[in-house]
Amino acid sequence: MDRHSTTEAMSEAELAQVLSQVRAGDADAWGELYRRYAPAIFRFCRRLLPAREDAEDATTEIFMKVRQKLGTYDSSRPFTAWLYKVASNHCWDTLRRRRIRQDLETGDLDTLPLEHPDPGQLERLQTEHTSKEVRTGLAKLPDRARMALVLRYYADMSYDEIADTLGVRRAFVGVLLLRARHQLRDALSESGAGAQRASAGGKS
Amino acid sequence: MSHLDDHFDEVTGLLYLERQLDEGRVREVSTHLASCAACRELLRALESEGVWLRQALLAEDEPIPARLIAAPERDGANWGWIASFGLAVGGAYTLWSGFVEPWLAQASQAGFTQGNLLTMLFFSGAFWKGWDVMRSLTQFLAVATLGTVAVWLLRKQWRRFTAIAFVMGALVCALALPPSAQAADVERGNPSYTLPAGQEVKNDLIVTAAQRTRIDGDVDGDLIVFSNVVTVSGHVKGDIICFAQALRVDGPVDGNVRVWAQNLTLNGPIGKNVIAGAGAMELGQKAVVGGTMTFFSGATDLNGRVSGDLLSFGGDLEIDGVLGRDATIRGDRLTIGPSAQIGGKLKYEGSRQPDISPSAKLAGPADITIRHRGPDYASPRYYWHQVLFWGAAFLLGLVMLLVAPGFSSDAVHASRRIGPALVFGLVFGIATPIVAILVCFTIVGLGIGIAGLLLWAIAVYSAQVITASWLGEKLLGAGVGVGGAIGRLALGLGVQQVLMTLPYVRWMAFFAIIAWGLGALVLAIYKRMRPQAAAAA
Secondary structure, eight states: OOOOGGGGOOOOHHHHHHHHHHHHTTTHHHHHHHHHHHHHHHHHHHHHHSSSHHHHHHHHHHHHHHHGGGGOOOOOOOOOHHHHHHHHHHHHHHHHHHHHHOOOOOTTTHSOOOOOOOHHHHHHHHHHOOOHHHHHHHSOOHHHHHHHHHHHTSSSSOOHHHHHHHHHHHHHHHHHHHHHHHHHHHHHHHHHHHHHHHHHHHHO | OOOOTTSOOOHHHHHHHOOOOHHHHHHHHHHHHOOOOOHHHHHHHHHHHHHHHHHHHHOOOOOOOGGSSSSTTHHHHHHHHHHHHHHHHHHHHHHHIIIIIHHHHHHTTTTTTTOHHHHHHTTHHOOOTTTTHHHHHHHHHHHHHHHHHHHHHHTTTOHHHHHHHHHHHHHHHTOOOOOOOOEEEEEEEEOOEEEOTTEEEEEEEEEEEEEEEESSSEESSSSEEEEEEEEESOOOOSSSSEEEEEEEESBBBSEEEEEEEEEEEEOSSSSSSEEEEEEEEEOTTOEEESOOOEEEEEEEEEEEEEESSSEEEEEEEEOOOOSOEEEEEEEEEEEEEEEEEEOEEEEESSSSOOEOTTTTTEOOOOOEEEEOOSTTTTTTHHHHHHHHHHEEEEEEEHHHHOHHHHHHHHHHHHHSSSSHHHHHHHHHHEEEEEEEHHHHTTTTTTTHHHHHHHHHHHHHHHHHHHHHHHHHHHOOOOOOOOOHHHHHHHHHHHHHHHHSSSTTHHHHHHHHHHHHHHHHHHHHHHHHHHHHHHHOO
């Protein structure tokens, strides 16, 4: 899936013109750029940061940074890639300022199960849980695991970009993603089991 | 699983799907897949999981919040802070020169020479000895400023609700930790209390009695009474502080009398000052007030003698006694009888011409100002004042837009729900001051009560900004950017100001605007605090 799917369609020529106008200080063009991309960036922040207010603040701050740094944007690269890079750096810094990262890179490989997971169980998880439940489960994950999943499956970032943002080796990104998937599966299974217990308790 | 030697692991499967393996490894995996159903099944499940994750994360189930509709402006926050800082300095100066200083001067005139505004307002000595030491205006402002700075610094690190709760808690603790109190005798009437004649309390005496309190004996200290009907005929060597339906003081009081009562009668000599709020009040012929007299009263008869200045706010005032010094009177009606004597200047401001007996002895000509009830539509000054009111409200709105654009936007959004906003506005508009005043009557609640009243007053004044933005949006349409928001605010405030000057409808418009805007503010605050409260729970 392409990153542009998260925003309203804007042709490359149109985008280039808008960016050029923004650089020249055109307030209307800046408003147009913001209107096109702010919803996607807000949802991106919403999936990464714990509270809605944090996501709102972050969205505003990210666009302030975008406006300041627009001169450094290399137009040979996709704009959305650059935008998500600015956004992910900002969110990661926000999370990092709040707590010391506990999950270290070393030793993670040993903790991953080498056995194949049960494909049937994976399919059950996918049919039993709504998108909202997935995002609720995502919020329970450690910051780095959550970041990895969102950067890959929401912002469509490459492994190189993810490695650069999270400050890990490229070879470790796959491990990080798989571990995050495992943690999400566990979180969803627990919430499902909890709901079943609550339902059974209610009936008894 | 027992096929580890044959099957590839899950990481390899994921990297294969995501095209992250080198060519050689890809060939190996592909070859294996051609002959292994279990691994093909695993890859299908992983691929399906990837698609499922993308769909879940990309689902657009949450609209962009109203505060994010407008693009952030470069340096907007700096201008906001500069503007708010300038306004804060101007506001502080205006507050000081227009409100605090005159009150301090009047307090000084009324005998409160400590220069302590809160002491004067809340009779601090009555509640707790030592509060006047703790609660100087400077200290209060310092604590409030520190609290504001702390909230600002902590807002990024902590959840807002937690930060506000912490700072408010610290503020209340700071205010509620006065130096240790002096001992006092506390008596609870059940339902009445009497201190018999001939008995003396060698201490402060605090009395609470549901029905009647009689003080026929002597009190060698302050007398503090909360009761329905109070009669004091004994000798009180300190102050009398009283909250009562009716208070009658016939005996001598060496200190001050500070009273909040429906009916107040003073017949004895009072050594120092009188400050009172009363529905009806009488200073008997035999009464002599050694210091000054300050009161807020519906109807007052002054037949005794006041040695110091007189400061009166209220309805009807009749003077037949002797005032040793200046008299400053604001009210509806003033009558100065034939036996009255006023030793200083007489300054009166009211809606009717005073009735001054030719036999009354005045030290000089009276300074009389007659003010008209209701707006004077014929006066250009009236319209100039409306423009000033508009300007003040516009400045407030500007600061709100620049400093708290998100909250302003949320409040305007909430104002679109007219019914709930009006209901909440009415409830909070009426209930908040009542609760705050009730809280003020408890010792530890005083700080909370004052803070509540201040916040309520600010919210009431801010309400017009919210409704004006809504009105501007209706007239000009919604738009993007701060410029548009300022234009909508300016127009909305102008229309509201006109509405509030129209005869017959102006009060209705005023109350509707306040209730509606206040309700919108309450809804916006509730919306902001709800997630944190839920998370905390």
